[in-house]
Amino acid sequence: MSVIVVASMKGGVGKTSVTANLAVAMAAELGAGRVSAIDLDPQNALRLHLGIEALEGQSICKQALRRRSWQSAMVDSPFGVVCLPYGLVSESEREAFEDLLVEEPDWLERQLAQTGLGDDDLVLIDMPPGPSAYLNQGFACADLILIVLLADAASYSTIVAMETWIEQIAVQRPGVQSVYLLNQTDESVRLNRDIGEVLQQRLGKRLLPVGIHRDEAVCEALAFLQPVLSYDPRCQATHDFQRLAAYLTGQADR
Amino acid sequence: MSARSILMRWRKHWSFGARSLLNPRYLYGLVNESGNRLVNWSAWSTPGVAGAFAVVCLVLFGVLITIPFSRDEQLVFSLVIVSVALYMRRYVGTLVTLVLVSLSVLASTRYLYWRCITSLQIEQSVDLLLGLALLAAELYAWIILIVGYFQTAWPLKRKPVPMPQDLSMWPTVDVFIPTYNEPLSVVMPTVIAALAMDWPRDKIKVYLLDDGRRNEFRDFAASLEVNYLTRSNNLHAKAGNINSALPETDGELIAIFDCDHIPTRTFLQATVGLFLQDSALAMVQTPHHFLSPDPFERNLQLFRLMPNEGELFYGLVQDGNDLWNATFFCGSCAVLRRTMLLEVGGVATETVTEDAHTALKLHRLGYSTAYLGVTQAAGLATESLSAHVRQRIRWARGMAQIFRIDNPLLGKGLRWPQRLCYLNAMLHFFYGLPRIIFLTAPLSYLFFEAHIIQASADLIAVYALPHLTHANIANSRMQGKHRHTFWAEVYETALAWYIMVPTTLAMINPKFGQFNVTGKGGQVEQEYFDWKTSMPYIVILVLNIAGLVVGIGRLFWWNSHEFGTVLFNLMWTAYNLTILAATLSVALEARQIRRHWRVQIDLPAMIRLPNGRTVACEVDDFSEGGLAIKLPTEVALEKGSMVRISLFRGEREFAIPAAIVFNQGLVMRARFENMNLDDYRSLVAATFSRADAWQDWLPERDIDRPLQGIREVLGVGIEGLTRLVKRIALSRQWRRLPVWKK
Numbered sequence: 001m002s003v004i005v006v007a008s009m010k011g012g013v014g015k016t017s018v019t020a021n022l023a024v025a026m027a028a029e030l031g032a033g034r035v036s037a038i039d040l041d042p043q044n045a046l047r048l049h050l051g052i053e054a055l056e057g058q059s060i061c062k063q064a065l066r067r068r069s070w071q072s073a074m075v076d077s078p079f080g081v082v083c084l085p086y087g088l089v090s091e092s093e094r095e096a097f098e099d100l101l102v103e104e105p106d107w108l109e110r111q112l113a114q115t116g117l118g119d120d121d122l123v124l125i126d127m128p129p130g131p132s133a134y135l136n137q138g139f140a141c142a143d144l145i146l147i148v149l150l151a152d153a154a155s156y157s158t159i160v161a162m163e164t165w166i167e168q169i170a171v172q173r174p175g176v177q178s179v180y181l182l183n184q185t186d187e188s189v190r191l192n193r194d195i196g197e198v199l200q201q202r203l204g205k206r207l208l209p210v211g212i213h214r215d216e217a218v219c220e221a222l223a224f225l226q227p228v229l230s231y232d233p234r235c236q237a238t239h240d241f242q243r244l245a246a247y248l249t250g251q252a253d254r
Numbered sequence: 255m256s257a258r259s260i261l262m263r264w265r266k267h268w269s270f271g272a273r274s275l276l277n278p279r280y281l282y283g284l285v286n287e288s289g290n291r292l293v294n295w296s297a298w299s300t301p302g303v304a305g306a307f308a309v310v311c312l313v314l315f316g317v318l319i320t321i322p323f324s325r326d327e328q329l330v331f332s333l334v335i336v337s338v339a340l341y342m343r344r345y346v347g348t349l350v351t352l353v354l355v356s357l358s359v360l361a362s363t364r365y366l367y368w369r370c371i372t373s374l375q376i377e378q379s380v381d382l383l384l385g386l387a388l389l390a391a392e393l394y395a396w397i398i399l400i401v402g403y404f405q406t407a408w409p410l411k412r413k414p415v416p417m418p419q420d421l422s423m424w425p426t427v428d429v430f431i432p433t434y435n436e437p438l439s440v441v442m443p444t445v446i447a448a449l450a451m452d453w454p455r456d457k458i459k460v461y462l463l464d465d466g467r468r469n470e471f472r473d474f475a476a477s478l479e480v481n482y483l484t485r486s487n488n489l490h491a492k493a494g495n496i497n498s499a500l501p502e503t504d505g506e507l508i509a510i511f512d513c514d515h516i517p518t519r520t521f522l523q524a525t526v527g528l529f530l531q532d533s534a535l536a537m538v539q540t541p542h543h544f545l546s547p548d549p550f551e552r553n554l555q556l557f558r559l560m561p562n563e564g565e566l567f568y569g570l571v572q573d574g575n576d577l578w579n580a581t582f583f584c585g586s587c588a589v590l591r592r593t594m595l596l597e598v599g600g601v602a603t604e605t606v607t608e609d610a611h612t613a614l615k616l617h618r619l620g621y622s623t624a625y626l627g628v629t630q631a632a633g634l635a636t637e638s639l640s641a642h643v644r645q646r647i648r649w650a651r652g653m654a655q656i657f658r659i660d661n662p663l664l665g666k667g668l669r670w671p672q673r674l675c676y677l678n679a680m681l682h683f684f685y686g687l688p689r690i691i692f693l694t695a696p697l698s699y700l701f702f703e704a705h706i707i708q709a710s711a712d713l714i715a716v717y718a719l720p721h722l723t724h725a726n727i728a729n730s731r732m733q734g735k736h737r738h739t740f741w742a743e744v745y746e747t748a749l750a751w752y753i754m755v756p757t758t759l760a761m762i763n764p765k766f767g768q769f770n771v772t773g774k775g776g777q778v779e780q781e782y783f784d785w786k787t788s789m790p791y792i793v794i795l796v797l798n799i800a801g802l803v804v805g806i807g808r809l810f811w812w813n814s815h816e817f818g819t820v821l822f823n824l825m826w827t828a829y830n831l832t833i834l835a836a837t838l839s840v841a842l843e844a845r846q847i848r849r850h851w852r853v854q855i856d857l858p859a860m861i862r863l864p865n866g867r868t869v870a871c872e873v874d875d876f877s878e879g880g881l882a883i884k885l886p887t888e889v890a891l892e893k894g895s896m897v898r899i900s901l902f903r904g905e906r907e908f909a910i911p912a913a914i915v916f917n918q919g920l921v922m923r924a925r926f927e928n929m930n931l932d933d934y935r936s937l938v939a940a941t942f943s944r945a946d947a948w949q950d951w952l953p954e955r956d957i958d959r960p961l962q963g964i965r966e967v968l969g970v971g972i973e974g975l976t977r978l979v980k981r982i983a984l985s986r987q988w989r990r991l992p993v994w995k996k
Binding site: 185186187188209210213214215216217220232234235236237238239 | 860862865866867868869870886887898900905907908909911
């Protein structure tokens with residue numbers, strides 16, 4: 001089982017849509033049912049991207065508080081991905097869950113071990129933006145940390161904080177890799193292009209060679225409760241996610 | 255008793271088993287094995303053995319060339335060596351090629367020897383004169399054949415030498431782009447692509463050398479921070495232009511591009527390594543590649559289907575020269591070492607082919623040159639037949655000038671293979687007169703009964719046919735990929751008349767002749783027939799048709815006593831007519847309304863639609879003006895909508911603004927609009943200057959199939975003649991025919 005944690009220091013970079021679409025593209029690459037997408041972001045939006053209506057009980061948060069296994073909370077999405085929604089929860093439930101996460105730093109790791117997923121299975125975990133107890137959990141068990149960025153100044157300024165975080169985990173878990181993904185790129189915008197170049201210089205090979213183009217189809221897809229891969233299979237964003245999935249599997253094989 | 259049982263009985267009777275010579279498989283194996291054994295014979299390395307064998311072979315060769323045979327003996331001899339050649343053809347390898355070449359040399363030399371010794375005993379003085387002219391033409395063809403074999407039998411096929419990791423070892427490079435009267439739109443992509451070459455920024459300087467002294471060019475150069483150089487006169491044209499830039503620049507190497515040759519970004523990294531490897535290297539030449547069709551390819555609609563004229567030179571001749579360290583400088587797409595160029599006094603100015611002459615001077619000083627047969631730049635071909643002819647006249651004149659004033663056979667410094675390579679390059683341009691002789695020789699008999707070959711037709715056949723057959727077999731094997739037999743005849747015939755006079759004049763007085771700038775990037779608004787260029791050929795064609803008519807009369811009535819001779823001359827005339835007709839179709843200039851040439855390429859791309867959505871697609875072809883796109887699905891977009899099209903080069907992306915001009919089904923065409931300089935740079939970087947831009951240029955092509963070739967030439971000829979006759983018949987102004995061009 002490989003675990004990819006999708007993170008960002010700043011909100012609004014399209015992290016959740018990247019998680020959902022990448023999961024769908026990975027499922028197409030690896031086979032349906034082999035990819036699980038876990039939502040650890042209290043916004044509970046991942047399920048929407050995967051076309052899942054909210055159901056009582058299908059909540060990682062509630063299951064955790066009831067000390068039940070994940071199995072019953074898992075939902076098969078129509079797009080070949082198994083989804084575990086954060087769930088619609090009250091404020092007190094959320095706080096309780098977060099307390100639990102602080103008390104048991106290896107909670108996520110243990111839960112994953114109990115899922116019975118095979119060696120070839122892939123788990124993608126969507127994190128809330130910025131430092132949090134969720135992020136700590138994710139870092140503790142990630143094989144790959146995928147940090148989503150926009151090619152703008154605000155995103156660029158978060159890199160220092162992110163790198164500091166990563167250095168800390170690197171001390172605890174030396175094998176963890178972290179890569180940056182540029183989202184919503186638009187080569188026809190000068191600033192976008194320039195920051196892209198600066199990022200390239202700053203991050204070198206840790207900036208993924210495949211970026212995701214800005215594409216209205218991604219936003220429209222969400223309105224139709226679909227990943228962009230099924231909403232517009234011919235658009236560039238779809239193409240980008242497919243290439244990203246192929247690139248990541250290719251790297252993993254190596 | 256069935257046929258099968260007879261065969262069985264026969265086999266039983268002769269009882270040839272596995273090891274019988276009558277068993278074809280065993281025989282093949284035996285031949286193969288003994289051949290291999292002979293080649294791998296250990297005694298070859300013993301001193302003297304190979305030498306002694308060579309002497310024996312030479313003596314045998316001499317005997318076979320000179321020994322007199324009766325007609326039937328010659329027939330048997332010819333059948334034997336042609337069979338050997340046809341059998342050997344199935345084996346690959348240079349050694350077999352050399353054997354085929356030797357057989358061809360044998361057959362051709364024997365033919366020529368026979369021609370000189372026995373077929374010239376002519377008493378009538380007019381016949382003798384004409385006979386001698388034909389013999390001279392044949393001698394010329396024989397020399398070209400033999401020297402050509404020498405030049406191309408063993409192409410070197412050099413590979414690029416990788417650059418060292420340490421950037422401090424990379425030399426400084428000046429890029430020269432000389433221009434005189436070409437429009438800025440032609441020069442722009444070249445300059446931009448030169449700037450985009452992969453080389454340390456502090457070690458490359460691009461110079462626009464403007465002999466036209468145009469403000470527009472000065473401003474353009476300033477906008478790109480390119481150095482702009484000019485001078486007060488235009489002395490010695492391009493050579494003078496480059497020479498006057500030499501004192502004002504200082505790079506260790508000088509890369510020269512004609513202003514319409516767009517380099518790929520890998521040009522320098524591919525070529526410069528050779529200079530680091532060999533300190534005596536003075537020049538590296540790469541192919542001249544044309545992304546637009548030349549007038550032959552355009553008017554005959556053969557573009558990219560058939561190798562063009564340049565392909566033999568850049569695909570084979572230069573690689574062959576390279577083996578003998580005799581690569582020629584071709585004026586563009588080349589890199590020179592400054593110190594050595596200065597040592598020969600800069601680019602040569604004594605002749606109008608300054609490039610070849612410069613290389614000759616470098617070779618005379620003992621410096622080496624190299625040819626790298628990897629296309630690293632592309633340019634435009636000449637736009638019309640007349641421009642093509644003008645360009646070739648200049649080349650021919652220049653080569654004749656060098657032959658006169660700096661003859662490669664004489665003078666110091668050259669090794670004999672180099673002398674031969676240069677000799678062939680120069681002699682090649684003297685084909686004008688011999689070809690006209692071949693085109694008219696049979697007429698001397700058909701019209702005047704002049705017997706210019708004093709032999710019966712059957713005797714001529716048993717000597718001449720093996721000569722032609724072997725030349726064909728050997729050339730097909732060596733040049734098949736780069737030259738198709740009969741199409742090459744068409745190319746040469748079209749130019750023969752025009753280079754005949756200038757080469758002859760230049761031989762008399764080398765000062766005759768002025769530099770012609772070759773026109774490029776133009777349009778042909780309307781189809782027209784180039785009367786002016788083709789008039790000499792129309793005359794020869796009409797003469798040949800008349801000859802054919804007279805000949806048929808002779809065949810059946812007037813000269814039926816020498817049926818064979820008439821038939822021989824008639825067949826010769828028919829062949830000439832075929833080539834002439836195809837040549838004339840070239841003069842029917844096809845409409846060429848395209849301003850920019852479309853280059854076929856498969857390239858990932860993206861369209862960003864006005865509503866913010868995108869389409870991942872593929873480019874089908876591009877030009878400087880726009881591109882064609884293969885859509886994965888239909889896209890609702892009005893004609894005229896503005897989009898941005900991204901082209902990808904590896905992971906790099908280049909976005910260019912464009913307007914939709916055509917959108918139907920899965921095909922879309924867009925024209926670039928409102929491009930600023932940045933967009934233009936993006937376009938060049940994503941297209942022309944790609945490392946792989948010209949890699950897959952040629953589709954899988956047939957090798958040379960001479961028989962099919964002659965059929966195609968015939969087809970083109972008939973079609974061309976029909977159109978020509980129609981044109982004359984339908985022309986309302988036909989009484990005004992002598993008014994040239996339409």
